[in-house]
Amino acid sequence: MSATAVHSLWTTAAGAADPIAKIPAPKIEYAQLSPTLIILGAALIGVLVEAFVPRKSRYYAQVFVSAVALCAAFAAVVALAADGYGTTKAHIAAMGAIAVDGPALFLQGVILLSGLVGLFTFAERRLDPEAHGNRVDSFAAQGASVPGSDSEKAAVKAGFTTTEVFPLLLFAVAGMLVFPSANDLLTLFVALEVFSLPLYLLCALARRKRLLSQEAAVKYFLLGAFASAFTLFGIALLYGYSGSMSYATIAQVVDGSITNINPALADTMGNDALLLIGGAMIVMGLLFKVGAVPFHMWTPDVYQGAPTPVTGFMAAATKVAAFGALLRLLYVVLPGLRWDWRPVMWGVAIITMLGGAIVAITQTDIKRLLAYSSIAHAGFILAGVIATTRDGVSSVLFYLGAYSFVTIGAFAVVTLVRDAGGEATHLSKWAGLGRRSPLVAAVFAVFLLSFAGIPLTAGFAGKFAVFKAAAAGGAAPLVVVGVLSSAIAAFFYIRVIVLMFFSEPRPDGPTVAVPSPLTMATIGVAVAATLVLGVAPQYFLDLANQAGVFVR
Amino acid sequence: MNPVNYLYLSALLFTIGATGVLIRRNAIVVFMCIELMLNACNLAFVTFSRMHGNLDGQVIAFFTMVVAAAEVVVGLAIIVSLFRSRHSASVDDASLMKL
Amino acid sequence: MSFPLLTATAALPALGAVATAAVPAARRTAAKWLALFVSLATLALGIVVLVRFDPGGDRYQLTESHAWIADFGVRYELGVDGIAVALIALTALLIPFIILAGWHDADPLETGNKRWRPTQGFFALILAVEAMVIISFEATDVFLFYIFFEAMLIPMYFLIGGFGDSAHEHGDEAAATQRSYAAVKFLLYNLVGGLIMLAAVIGLYVVAGNFSLAEIAQARANGSLHMATNTERWLFLGFFFAFAVKAPLWPLHTWLPNAMGEATAPVAVLITAVVDKVGTFAMLRFCLQLFPEASKWATPVILVLALISIIYGALLAVGQRDIKRLVAYASISHFGFIVLGIFAMTSQGQSGATLYMVNHGISTAALMLVAGFLISRRGSRLIADYGGVQKVAPVLAGTFLIGSLATLSLPGLAPFVSEFLVLVGTFTRYPAIGIIATFGIVLAALYTLVLYQRTMTGPVKPEVAAMPDLRPRELLVVAPLIVLLIFLGVYPKPVTDIVNPAVKQTMSDVHKKDPKPSVEAAK
């Protein structure tokens, strides 16, 4: 058979009267892709800035460029949404590569906002004491210099700062913008790498505790590459199954609306094994990114080792992007496969909720604690994903929005609590913080309560939305498990509060640095979001509702 | 000959790569194993494209190579800096953060 | 639209809390006065509610309804029936006394730290709790109720954990750990209860599609909303569990002794006299109205649990060495009576239970606050550390005795009426349970009188020899409560008149009629 197959291939090629005519010029709707394009452009400008702007003024130039770009991109997103691309005009752009629809725009908006507030924490330069009269941020003076070496000292003395982090941030954001809106598997994969690689680098660039930082980077990189290899193989298998990359086509093949199967290809085309294995592997890659058990193990280490601003940004934005992609994959590509992947996802969601909550109980490092809590939250969100209803989508969107703000805010607070060795992340050092600086402690308590899902906070609204969707989607047991695990989770959030308010301050306890308006803004926004989304979430729920439909 | 065999080969390569990642200590080697997995994917892509008789698969192969190259850039940078500060490229040595 | 009275009643203390918290560190006395003033203003509003409420009128009055979270089917719906009115009045009434009693409980020793403002925090938190309790009495939207039912845990938690008896000695680590253990226990217990209720609330939404108490109850009544038997039972259990933790009902009670033992007396009163009432209130309003069939299905078990609470709580009270823990266990016993009255499903039982909530609030407040004054003088909670106080501080002892007598529900004092109503109400339907419950009376006499004898009578212990008698402020706290106890004891009609119609409604919700006497002798 192979001979015929080969022949047929040649004939198709030969039969082409005019090969050029077979390749139509791609049609790109630049306007609709503007958010991504803006960010990418800005990133490139950032690179140029690194090349040409004198060192002293790079920082300001970079911050300016990035801030403007992010705002502009956000404006673009809003404009598109206002123009109805989220609802009525939703369609596939860029030759089927990118979907411009509600979920995409909503998540892009969230990502851009968290990118913006993340940028603020990146740009913070008041927390660390001045080194040789130079304000320093939380990134290594020179990534290349060996920790503790003379070259590093020299770099610090010279007042070097790694202003490359800003372009890196922008590249990551750009990748994240594409990720949830990718409408074919290739775009998905490229976007995945585009936002992963900068994050790997950012992880390695901590100013203090550089060994940890580098270790985190290595672990994140190796495991991330490992995971993306799986994803890629999954993509290959799906391609093999459907002979196409585009979500739409694959979906059609899955639900059998395309049946023109060349008998010659019977053993690949429409072979469910390929479909199932491929789907599973892609999903696994995404679950890795959202940090679901058992693909979560990188999370605590990376969250702990990475520079805290990066951790905050990563924890918020990565989850958003990855869940966006997961939603689109499950709702657009594999809806026909619902009955296969739902039970599996059930399992994942349950162990993720319980695992994250239980392991967090005995954590002693605040960053690791938040890492595990983020795992548990991934589980809650998965419960919403499983609903496979429009409600499910919108509830997940809402949850992601709420969660990202709270997370960034929490990590921003973590950057403030410092002692001689930089950030004092060990819990024992947080004892009695509430008596030292009630305001900071109170703010952090608000975030913790929101994580714990106490009413009148964003966390509660989100949790309620997700569980509601899940229950309505017939996943009542999941809700019960979720409720129980959030009870467990409550325990360690409370533990931190007890520590901050009811324990005696330690004499060698940390001090709370007074940040610049940047970080203040970040925290302020986060608190505001937490409370507003908790008390009057209706507007945002409506937004998420309108955004709840995927374009096919 | 039957192109499906190439699929088997790619699967085999992929598994070898994965196993390598699991058992090898040296970060560089681990990373090369990952590259091996990516190449296995490439093989699969090409094979499928051949079987489906469309070019997508082959195009993707190129993308993959580019991505792999990018990964090399980033990965080596990180690994090298790790090596320089620890004088060892063993992934097992880099285990300060645990529990 | 008319003036939103109910909102105002809840909003006033909330704003007051914010304002109090904002008072600068130096002006802590100002904070106290502000808090007291706000609480009195709230009391005034509460009285207005009491007056504006027409017992003969509709079931829910002074209603307010605004859209809130349409997406969750949640509306901001307030309304009060007789039971709610009574409890709102009780809350608004008790808070000023609590504040007055806790006047010095939160004075910091280290005044150096300008950021640390425990006093402001203490009174702000109390007001916050008041606001949340009041609104959860007013809420006729299940979700709205749930939100505040849960949220009130947080300020309570800080009150318990932050201001123990030994709030003054910052050095005392042991006490601090004890306290935070109690606080965490309180929070986790109630949080677990609340979260399980959350699951049930979500379930209710899935079944009913909205949260409006009136709508759901009506839909259930006219059959337009049908619940599968099992669904109803599961939902009922979800709700009841939370309320049983809050109430607290055996065997979910163990958080109460810790919490009341460690918290300052005023906070302890806040817990048992105000916050816990939300639990029993919610049983009446939500369990019975939303799930009448399931309630009847669960009645036998619940009655047995209540019975156990009564006897068990009383026996443990006898066994306590710590005054406040003793009162806590006494309260557990009393909550047993309340639950008994609610689920006996007779008019007498439910009127009695409601009356009991009010009376228990007042009597426990009287007893616990005096106990607090006593403890603050000697600095110990152990019964054994006292003796012969009656000789040195007769007024204190006298008020303490009256509090004790109220606790053992002596006729002529308020609790007697309610307790007897509960007993009669239970007896008419379940004679055996009624009779066993009566043993609670004897045990109550035992633990209260033993407490009084050990602390107040006998030869004067040297440590208490110099103990001052009640100060004017303290007398100002206790005297009105005692007057109220006596007044409601001889003339409870004002309360019963408000409560009865609501009870009638509830009885009709669960389709229950009082058993008829075998001989029709009543005129």
Next chain:
Amino acid sequence: MENLIALLVAAPLLGAVVLLCGGRRLDAVGHWIGTALSSASFVIGVVLFTDLLGKNAEHRTLMQHLWTWVPVEGFQADVTFRLDQLSMTFVLLITGVGSLIHLYSVGYMEHDERRRRFFGYLNLFLAAMLILVLADNYLLLYVGWEGVGLASYLLIGFWQHKPSAATAAKKAFLVNRVGDMGLSIAIMLMFTTFGTFAFGPVLSHVGDASEGKLTGIALMLLLAACGKSAQVPLQSWLGDAMEGPTPVSALIHAATMVTAGVYLIVRSGAIFNAAPDAQLVVTVVGAVTLLFGAIVGCAKDDIKKALAGSTMSQIGYMVLAAGLGPIGYVFAIMHLVTHGFFKAGLFLGAGSVMHGMNDEVDMRKYGGLRKYMPVTFITFGLGYLAIIGFPGLSGFFSKDKIIEAAFAKGGTEGWILGGAALLGAAITAFYMTRVMLMTFFGEKRWQPDENGHEPHPHESPRTMTIPMIVLAFGSVFAGGIFGIGDRFLHWLEPITGHEEGNSPVSALTVTLATMVVLVVGVGIAWAQYGRRPVPAVAPRGSLLTRAARRDLLQDDFNHVVLVRGGEHLTRSLVYVDHTLVDGVVNGTAASMGGLSGRLRKLQNGYARSYAVSMFGGAAILVAATLLMRAV
């Protein structure tokens, strides 16, 4: 007229409030306020009494509705007072004797700095007692019932600094509570049976109710009566109650409160009449108690405790009579009233003796006191003659009637009960003579106490002797006034009803028999305590004596079974609560922690093991997905 009834209660209540809230500034006049208000109440009582006498028998019931107390769906409790012949009798007894004892206390408590409070409590007691006897429904009666309990608690424990007093007070209240439990259950039963618990409807509808229910109600009422009137098995508190000041013993634990049980039974006569089994139990309780009390009375050397035993026994007579039904009701009440006089008189006498003897209560340390305190001697003596039923004096009329009625019950029961009553009469004669002899006759036996000053007995002040004299008159003539011409019978009959039993033996025989046993009792006592000198320290005595000294081991029983057992129970429960109920919760938390500790070991820091978990996860994911399709 009926509007005066509330004043009966209001006057002493006002007194209580004023005296207890008045503070030290009233210390000077407090006792006079108290006495005045109780006397006022007495005067009102007399006015009402004359008014009742003016009406003819069937119109002698006055009602006063004050307010609706507990209005609840299907449950109506009013604050309504009912004044009829029965309650009138009690009102006069209570306020009359009460006022006298107020007067007496003015002198007796002279040296106590808390005298004002004492009078406050006394007034409180009067108010409560009056509510008890005036109530028109059982719930209101319950209020008075526990009110007197409270007053008795406060007064027994009046000298709180004495642990024994405090304990006795607590004991009294607790034992009474057990009785009160009976009363409340009885009320509940009434409510379920009749739908109400007001005297009128309940007692008039007794006929329609099943006998079983009525028996239940009756027995519960009896339980209540046992508690309040110190009848077996709830009698143990009365002896200890003597810890209270003597006037209290006289008023509360002799004349009025302890007889409330009898009132309850007689008031509920209709119910008991319809429940013969219950009646039998009542008579048995009465008979047993009258012997029990009498025996205990014989062994006590503490004069007050001896009198307490006698009180117990005399109330036993009343309960016995009340148990006999219409045959005995009237005589029960009559004996109650006469007993009120002479027993109060005796206690006041005892008080006066103690007053003169530095509060010495041990009769073995008295002796020959007649020379030192003649008035006390004479009044006490008259009381003594009255109680042993010396012909012509009060006790003679009332007790004799009861014994007759007991025989009149007929059948073997009649013989047994009558016999018991006779035997009781004999023992009464014995122990009262013993008291008399040990106290007033023989040689003086008192020594200087440890710190050397010897008591020098003296007659008590006027305020104390006057009441004693008045009561002595009562104990001499009351019986005659009531008994001769059956005046009392005709007065009460409309309420209690009356029927002549058919006695197997004639009234005369009974009287003679009574005389005989009386003489025997007195004789034995004289032989033992009159002829030879009384040892100053108690001899070991026979087994029975020793048992009797310990209240026939009743307390020991209570102690072992109830107190010890209770302590063990509570202790074990505390343990259970801590380890089991709480342990489960803490255990769950702990196990969670443990689990967490074990799980986090998986996070071992090695990137490769993370990769393993991912690989395994992927494998499981794939396998599971395929499996889902397979099944």
